[in-house]
Amino acid sequence: MRFYLLDVSYEVEGNVPVILMWGLKEDSTPILIKDNTFRPYFYALVEDEKVLPEVKRRVKALSRPSSPILEVVEVDKKYFGKPVKALKITTLIPESVRHYRDEVSKIPGVKEVLEADIRFSMRYVIDRDALPCGWYEAEVEALGRDARYRVPEVYLLKSGLRRIERNLPPKLKVLAFDIEVYSPSGSLRPSKDPIIIVALANNDGDVKVLTAEDLNNDGKLIEEFVNYVLTYDPDIIVGYNSNMFDWQYLLSRSEFLKVKLDVGRAKGGIPRQSAYGHISVPGRLHVDLYNFAEEIPEIKLKSLDEVADYLGVMKKDERTLIPWYEIHKFWDDLSKRPLLEKYAKEDAISTLGIAEKFLPFAMQLSSLTGLPLDQVGAASVGYRLEWYLMREAFKYGELIPNRVEREYEPYKGAIVLEPAKGVHENIAVLDFTSMYPNIMIKYNIGPDTYVDGECGVNECYIIPELKYKFRVSPPGFYKNVLETLLKMRKAVREEMKSLSPESPEYKVLDERQRALKVLANASYGYMGWVGARWYFREGAEAVTALGRKTITEAIKIAGKLGLRVIYGDTDSLFVTYVKDLISKFVDEVNSALGLEIKIDKIYKRVFFTEAKKRYVGLTEDGRIDIVGFEAVRGDWTDIARDVQEEVAKLILTTKRVDDAINHVRKVIEDLRSGKIPIDKLIIWKTLTKRIDDYEVDAPHVAAAKRLENLGIKVDVGSKVGYVIVKGTGNISSRAYPYMMVKDKDIDVEYYVKHQVIPAALRILSYFGVTDKQLEAVKKEGKSLMDFLSRKG
């Protein structure tokens, strides 16, 4: 049988663990393939090989009849590159691994117990190379229908899985859902507040808005939802913030109402919280698209409508928008209720549209890391890479280190150059391609290549400043993994060349090469992460030291060629663009440093203040890049962002400082005459800890407290939108959630003095402009203009 693997889970049947592979046949028929031959195991390392037989005896003696140890064998493995003899201890029931691990680690002579913390289904993924979102071929025996599973065909695996190279997935059924809750108080209490709408959209073109008959009858609504899911039978269920909200609320509410939320492909399969905080729906893949939206830094406010707008799925100005705090009003007012239904419907359609944008990437990430699609989004970058590393370790016969608690030790990072302030013409931005991964490869950096003692002549790389030594050969774990990743990416990009960019296959491969790049780029950060299994501070420290050395050498080469370096950060250099000299520079850097540098972009004009990490540039095609400034920060108001953007544009394109001043004045005038709508005055800030844990009463914290007083819960990670109102006292005392404030109460002067003027002056003060000039009532005085344009 050929099938596409969706998910791997397991159950204990009788007294035997059975792996469940949920998949689709080539014609998209859902199937379940069982494998009852796989057993959980873990390893024990001993202090001294001499005690192996004795330890082996004692491990065997631990076996209990209810859940026996099946086998204890000596195996040859590697641990941080060094050959070791380990005891492989195989048990019967996955849940007993924890018990035996604890017992085994108490046996005298046992140094370490390894790989006992890997979930059984992931163990299978790794050992059998059973990657989710991939095609397989296997001999199976039909078991017929089984009432316990909501799939038409169930099979038993008879022989090993073989992967099939095939890029396109089968047709998958995707269902997007979104719920609306009735809550006049603003707080959401599952014991009181009913679900009034469940909106659904699937990729077979069906859209449904299920509504509650009345506020006392949402149990029936939930049942209708369950029926819809079971009837449509989606492979993938997508939501937006559904891990934190929709499922949680459905679960609590259905529990309160005593309604069964049995939507899985395994009967009695109630969604439940699982790895990385995601909600798992048995037999289906539930994907919370918010996880992927979180990774788009360009979107500052990650609401569903903003994300749909950004991705071009559904434009904001073409859709019905209802603020969450007014949903109950639209329900109560029967003339407005159709709008609410339309809103919910559009939410579901947007969610489905976003799924089409994100799922192809998610599927590639899933098939590379082995993490099932429903987990891969919820897992952070570090864990994604770690699963990839664990799969690789298995292939190399390397034991997987335990996750251990370590003390955080900071180390020195990259170099950031002092910018030459002012306006510069024709500047090339050059950067080293994947600098850190390539340094790791070039200098063979990792925990297993580190040499603590003596090292023969030319047998080690010696790291500048630190004098750490890394073996030249053989290649270490990180080097091997990174070379594989880069090689794979190269091959994918090669394959893409033979395809039309419009073809579905091209798009799939493009997502694959992106996923490969993301994993490679995370490797340095991962090595320096205290939570990593392959944490190695000295390695991360060596990488940044070599990075500093590399960029410093490149600067020297630029200087030697007579190129002026304006600015640089980590792996980039801003250099005066002289075509021939630049190509010479590129060649020389490449040959002298053994790392590739290339032109990233060319600015016709670029402006720096004295600050690092902040600049505005005019690209060759006339676009304005704003980097680091207020205009790209999500915690400044729209009005300040707009002003700064316009000022930057005027300065870079027309060089006319007086035009910029007039623009700022006009905005201040509009602000003072009340022409600016309140939503351009909202400041959004993230709560990074629980409200009680804050040491100072910052404005966003004060605003959050006011939300809580209204009964609205604000969790860690949520964004608080507030405005500053008139009155006395500090800003915190006047920071209110925007929905609590009327236009006339806004403290316009705060916005003039603390938003518009600072944002404008950040750029204009270099040209000698002061706050007084911006605030002065508009008058066409010539003398002032003359003064202001002294540099323009």
Next chain:
DNA sequence: GCGGCGCTACTACCT
């Protein structure tokens, strides 16, 4: 009680 000052807390950015 007030303004000025320096420090700290806090957030979001850049690579």
Next chain:
DNA sequence: ACAGGTAGTAGCGCCGCG
């Protein structure tokens, strides 16, 4: 809950002054 380097705002405590 991948790293370190950086800019900037606002709160807060302290000081001197009266």
